[in-house]
Amino acid sequence: MSLERSVLPFQGVEDRARATRDVELPLLAAAKKYYDIARIWIRKAMAPGGVTGVVMAFVLVIVTDALLLAMRSIQELPPVSLTFLIPIIFAAIRWGALSSAVTAMGGAVTLTLTSFFYDYNPFYTVSADRSRVLGVVFFLIVSLVTGYLASRTRREAARALKGQIEIRDLYTFSQRLSAAHSPAAIFEAMQQHLGTLVGRKVLLFDSLGTLEAKSERLGDVDIPDAVSEAVGKMQATDGDRSKGLVVNERGSAWLVRPVSVNTADFGVIAVDLGRRSESLEDLRARVVALISDAGLSLERLGLARTIAEARTRAETEQFREALIGSVSHELRTPLSSILGASTVLSLAPEVTGNARLKNLAALIHQESERLNVEIQNILDASRISSNGLQVKLEWAEPADFVNAALQRCRNRLASRRVEVTLPEELILLRIDSVLMERALGQILDNAAKYSPPESAITVRGRQEDGQFAISVTDEGAGLDPDDQALLGQKFFRGSRHSSVTSGLGLGFWIASAFIAANNGSIEATSGGANKGTTVTIRLPLSMNDKPEGLT
Amino acid sequence: MTETGQSGQHVLVIDDEAQIRQFVRAGMELGGYRVSEAANGSDALREITLHPVDLVILDLALPDIDGSELLERIRAWTGVPVIILSVRAGETEKVKLLELGADDYVVKPFFMSELLARAKVVLRRQSERKDGESALRLDRLVIDFASRSVALDGKRLNLTPKEYRLLQVLAQHPGKVITHQNLLKSVWGQAHVNNTQYLRIFVRKLRQKIEADPNRPKVLLTELGVGYRLNDPSTREAARAE
Numbered sequence: 001m002s003l004e005r006s007v008l009p010f011q012g013v014e015d016r017a018r019a020t021r022d023v024e025l026p027l028l029a030a031a032k033k034y035y036d037i038a039r040i041w042i043r044k045a046m047a048p049g050g051v052t053g054v055v056m057a058f059v060l061v062i063v064t065d066a067l068l069l070a071m072r073s074i075q076e077l078p079p080v081s082l083t084f085l086i087p088i089i090f091a092a093i094r095w096g097a098l099s100s101a102v103t104a105m106g107g108a109v110t111l112t113l114t115s116f117f118y119d120y121n122p123f124y125t126v127s128a129d130r131s132r133v134l135g136v137v138f139f140l141i142v143s144l145v146t147g148y149l150a151s152r153t154r155r156e157a158a159r160a161l162k163g164q165i166e167i168r169d170l171y172t173f174s175q176r177l178s179a180a181h182s183p184a185a186i187f188e189a190m191q192q193h194l195g196t197l198v199g200r201k202v203l204l205f206d207s208l209g210t211l212e213a214k215s216e217r218l219g220d221v222d223i224p225d226a227v228s229e230a231v232g233k234m235q236a237t238d239g240d241r242s243k244g245l246v247v248n249e250r251g252s253a254w255l256v257r258p259v260s261v262n263t264a265d266f267g268v269i270a271v272d273l274g275r276r277s278e279s280l281e282d283l284r285a286r287v288v289a290l291i292s293d294a295g296l297s298l299e300r301l302g303l304a305r306t307i308a309e310a311r312t313r314a315e316t317e318q319f320r321e322a323l324i325g326s327v328s329h330e331l332r333t334p335l336s337s338i339l340g341a342s343t344v345l346s347l348a349p350e351v352t353g354n355a356r357l358k359n360l361a362a363l364i365h366q367e368s369e370r371l372n373v374e375i376q377n378i379l380d381a382s383r384i385s386s387n388g389l390q391v392k393l394e395w396a397e398p399a400d401f402v403n404a405a406l407q408r409c410r411n412r413l414a415s416r417r418v419e420v421t422l423p424e425e426l427i428l429l430r431i432d433s434v435l436m437e438r439a440l441g442q443i444l445d446n447a448a449k450y451s452p453p454e455s456a457i458t459v460r461g462r463q464e465d466g467q468f469a470i471s472v473t474d475e476g477a478g479l480d481p482d483d484q485a486l487l488g489q490k491f492f493r494g495s496r497h498s499s500v501t502s503g504l505g506l507g508f509w510i511a512s513a514f515i516a517a518n519n520g521s522i523e524a525t526s527g528g529a530n531k532g533t534t535v536t537i538r539l540p541l542s543m544n545d546k547p548e549g550l551t
Numbered sequence: 552m553t554e555t556g557q558s559g560q561h562v563l564v565i566d567d568e569a570q571i572r573q574f575v576r577a578g579m580e581l582g583g584y585r586v587s588e589a590a591n592g593s594d595a596l597r598e599i600t601l602h603p604v605d606l607v608i609l610d611l612a613l614p615d616i617d618g619s620e621l622l623e624r625i626r627a628w629t630g631v632p633v634i635i636l637s638v639r640a641g642e643t644e645k646v647k648l649l650e651l652g653a654d655d656y657v658v659k660p661f662f663m664s665e666l667l668a669r670a671k672v673v674l675r676r677q678s679e680r681k682d683g684e685s686a687l688r689l690d691r692l693v694i695d696f697a698s699r700s701v702a703l704d705g706k707r708l709n710l711t712p713k714e715y716r717l718l719q720v721l722a723q724h725p726g727k728v729i730t731h732q733n734l735l736k737s738v739w740g741q742a743h744v745n746n747t748q749y750l751r752i753f754v755r756k757l758r759q760k761i762e763a764d765p766n767r768p769k770v771l772l773t774e775l776g777v778g779y780r781l782n783d784p785s786t787r788e789a790a791r792a793e
Contacts, residue, residue, distance in 0.1 A: 332638055336660040337570035343663035344578040365662075372660050392642075392776070395748040397755065399766045400773040422766040426755040428748060434642055434776040 053095025054102050060087040061106030068110075084111070088143045097147025104139035169196055173290070177297045186301070190259075190294040194271055194287060201272035204259075205231050223270075224249035230256040231268045244288055246273075246280075255284055260295035320386050324379055331375050339368040369411075373445075377506045380438070384513040389435075391517045396433045397426065398461055398468060398539075404433075405440035406459070412445055415453040422461045429468055429539050431518045436539075439514035439522075442507040443472050443535045450533070451476025463541060471536040478533055479526035515539075560674060561585045561603060565595040565621070566610035566636065571659075575608060578663035582670070592616030599625060605677075606670055609653075610636045619651055626652040632673040634666070642776030646730045649777070654727055672726040672783075679725075687722045689770055689783045692761055694722045703761055713738060714757050717750075721771070721781045730778040754779060 064087050084107030092100035176189035187204055194202045203223065226249040234245060234256055244257030253273045259266035271287050273280060342364035351357045383389050399422050406413070406420065447457050455475040462469055508524070515522045520539040526532065562584045564575045569590070576586045587602070589595035592615045598604070607625065611618030622633060635648050635656040645656055654673045657666055679687075685697045693702045699715060701708045710718065720737045721729055735744045743749060754773075758765035772782045 328638055332659060333568060334570070336638075337568070337574060339660040340571065340578070340663055341574040344574050344581065347578065347581050347663055347667075368660070394776075395751055397751055397773075401775060403767060404773070404775050420767070424766075426752065428751055432776075437775055 053091065053099030056095055057091050057099045057102035057106060060091055060103050061110060063087075064107070065110050083107075084139065085142065088139060089146050092143055092146035093150040096151055097144050100143035100147045101140060104143040107139055166197065169193055174293070177293060180297060180301065182301075186294055186297050190269070190290065194269075194290060197290070198271055198273060198283065198287065201270075203227075203270040204267055205270065206267045224254065227254050227256060227270050230254070231270060234258050234268045244284070244291075246284060253280055255287055257288060257291050258295075259291060260299055261292070262295075262299065266295060266298050317386070317388075320382065320388070324382060327375065328379060332372070335368055335372055335375070339365065339372065342368060366411075377510060380510050380514075381506050384510065389513070389517055391432045391435065393430050393432055393518070395428045396431055398422070398429055398431075398436075398470065399427075401431075401433045401437040401440060402459065402461060402470065404437040405444055408437070408441050409444045409448065412448040413457065416448060416451065417454065417456040418459065419456060420459045423463065427463070427468060427541070429541065431520075431539060435514040436518055439511040439518075439537070440470065440472070442511040443537070446507050447472050447474040447476065447533070447535070450474065464538075466541055467538045468541045469536055469538050471534050473532060473534040475532045476530075478529050478531040479524060480529055559585055560605040561587070562606045562608060562670070563587050563589060563595065563598055563604045564608045565589045565592075565613070566608075567591060567612065567614050568610070571610065571636075574663070575666070578667065579608075579670070582667045584670075590614075592621045595621065596624065599629070599631070604631055606674055607631055607633045608636060608666070608670075609633055611639065612637075619648060622648065622651050622653060632677050634669055634673060636661070645728075645774075645777045646732070649728055649730050650733070676724065676726055687725055689725065689781060692770055694718060696722075701761070708760050710757070710760065713753055714760070717753055718757060718761075718771075718781075721779060725781045725783060728774045728778045728780045734778065750779075 061084075064084060068083065084104070088100050088103045088107065091103040170193070173189055173193040177186060180186040180189060191202045191204065224247075226247040230245045230247050244255050247254050247256065255271045255273055256268060258268050269291055273283050273287070342361055345351050345361040346358065346365060351361050402420065402422065406418065444457070444459075451457065451474040457475075458471075458473045460471050460473070508522075512522050515537055518539060520537055522535065522537050524533055524535045526534070560583075562579050564572050564579070564586060565588075566572050566575070567590050572588045572590070576588065579586045584606075587598060587604075589598050592613050595607075595609075599607070609618055609622060613621065618635070618637075622635070625631065625633060632654045633652070635653045636659055637644065637648075637656060638659045648656055654676075655669045657669060685695065687694045687696070691704050693705075695701070696719070699719075701710055701715065701718060716738045717734065720734055731747055731750055732744045734750055735746060738753075739746065739749055754771060755765065758768050758771055761770055762768045770782055772780050774780060
């Protein structure tokens with residue numbers, strides 16, 4: 001029993017497990033056990049030097065003998081047992097207990113042999129045989145103790161070195177974590193570090209459970225079914241996932257844990273911890289700690305990115321506001337003076353009395369008005385692009401914005417025959433009348449722009465399929481099928497008109513955006529080139545959402 | 552140039568831009584007004600207190616004081632008509648200014664004819680108020696405040712109390728834009744200031760009675776997103792179409 005206990009520390013867990021398994025055959029089991037113990041003993045003893053150690057032991061004995069012979073030729077000296085202590089200790093340190101034991105035996109043999117040739121021996125005169133035996137025993141003890149101590153020291157040194165490497169790796173890892181500026185970099189650092197630490201497979205699954213990355217040295221990897229199952233479980237559970245899950249598969253323990261406990265977005269990591277059953281719990285704790293570190297870094301990164309994005313957005317917004325502000329002020333202030341002054345000129349008796357001057361004043365007036373419209377369009381477009389459109393939906397009559405748009409475009413429409421038909425009954429729509437007026441104004445403006453003078457422009461409002469539809473029909477240039485497809489785009493202008501008619505091509509795009517903001521739709525149809533265009537705006541006419549007090 | 556203002560009426564133009572002051576002065580003088588200028592708020596206040604002023608044309612952007620604050624200070628002690636000039640064209644801004652007591656607003660850039668027309672309407676309204684007329688005549692429409700009756704082409708109209716009240720509130724300040732909130736408060740009470748749909752329905756009913764074509768109103772006009780105003784088709788519309 002005492003023997004068994006003494007050897008147990010050297011015994012691997014799997015051997016112990018095997019021993020318990022075979023307990024029903026006690027005799028065989030005992031034999032097997034002792035065979036195992038012996039095997040391990042031999043393995044342990046051989047461990048550092050192995051066969052080399054034994055061979056080197058013989059070499060050492062021969063060398064020592066040779067040295068003793070050489071020394072004897074210089075001066076007559078008896079072989080002293082202590083001489084062998086040096087090679088014994090050397091062998092113990094260098095190749096372990098077995099090697100030193102062999103050296104000790106070699107030394108004992110040498111000394112026993114030489115004692116026959118030497119008559120004079122100051123140390124071993126009396127009962128030489130007994131002292132020889134004692135010497136052998138003494139050498140054996142020394143060799144075993146030294147070998148054990150040496151191997152222990154060697155183990156400690158190796159462990160210290162390993163710890164140092166781990167600390168260095170950890171340091172590199174944390175440096176990479178703190179310098180990482182993308183999730184990919186963090187994943188890479190994590191994989192590399194875990195790979196070095198565990199020395200086996202590291203797999204990363206994205207939030208959908210598909211394999212996203214794997215440790216580099218791995219070729220094609222087949223994921224054990226139990227691991228896939230655990231990955232799925234980790235994504236599904238809402239409970240405490242911080243410790244992860246350990247599954248055993250094909251003699252290998254896998255740790256499966258979400259990268260971050262707080263969110264499933266960063267995916268799940270699976271680490272093959274290998275067969276190291278004795279330090280499994282320790283390894284698991286270390287790997288979990290590493291994963292949490294990486295998870296925290298990822299979360300910090302997400303937060304940092306959100307903050308950075310918010311800041312960029314705020315800066316862009318500020319810049320946009322400043323730009324709009326300065327465009328509105330810096331361009332409009334002089335324009336106000338030009339437009340105002342030109343209208344004063346048009347009123348002056350000296351000018352009104354002179355047809356040529358009157359036309360010139362009217363020209364300044366018209367062109368500055370056009371410039372003003374384009375500035376307004378640019379401001380509107382910039383507001384739309386940056387989602388800065390403020391929409392105030394209210395119950396309103398469509399007739400009101402239709403009239404306002406016609407009033408605004410009265411100068412452009414002056415030479416066209418404008419016909420307006422609106423329903424007799426009161427219709428209320430939930431719209432932003434100001435935006436609708438601007439949208440319709442753009443469409444009327446286009447209708448005037450692309451149709452000849454004295455042609456008809458028809459505006460027709462009616463209820464249709466639960467919607468309120470307003471169509472503007474002109475007898476103008478019409479649309480090519482190509483143009484029709486491109487019409488909704490910013491800065492698009494019908495190819496045949498771009499050289500003839502002025503404008504930036506923003507009008508239809510702005511109108512579309514304004515109408516969309518009113519939950520409506522816009523559509524342009526044409527029979528073809530020179531067959532006129534019909535633009536139809538449709539706005540929701542919600543029957544379920546009738547304003548109260550209508551009845 | 553159809554009509555001129557009453558000769559010698561004094562207009563104060565408050566604007567920090569010399570160019571704007573220059574052409575507004577020229578235009579107003581062409582319209583027969585006497586013009587003085589102020590480049591900032593404190594000069595404007597001094598001018599108003601020292602000389603009798605018939606009309607103030609006020610730009611909101613001033614170097615020393617916010618235009619709306621100056622408007623409040625002016626309104627604190629005088630009912631002189633004020634027309635606001637502004638590059639800020641937002642409807643909320645307009646509503647705020649009207650609530651503060653502005654008589655009208657013109658968004659820059661503007662036509663001189665437009666400003667002259669508005670000046671005329673505002674000044675006429677002011678003089679009529681002084682006369683204390685008991686009836687308002689708008690082209691074919693006559694509103695008699697004393698008998699609470701409305702006639703179109705001499706024929707008495709049958710209005711409901713709410714319809715009359717709505718018309719009366721608008722007729723108290725002909726030509727001036729009355730905000731939605733103001734109308735709702737006066738006709739339906741404080742609790743209904745956000746029920747714009749009431750206003751839409753009654754305006755429609757009123758238009759069906761007083762307008763030739765309710766879809767193309769000439770008298771009861773809509774100011775989109777701001778409110779309504781009564782228009783004298785003989786004056787304002789003519790000036791606008793110029």
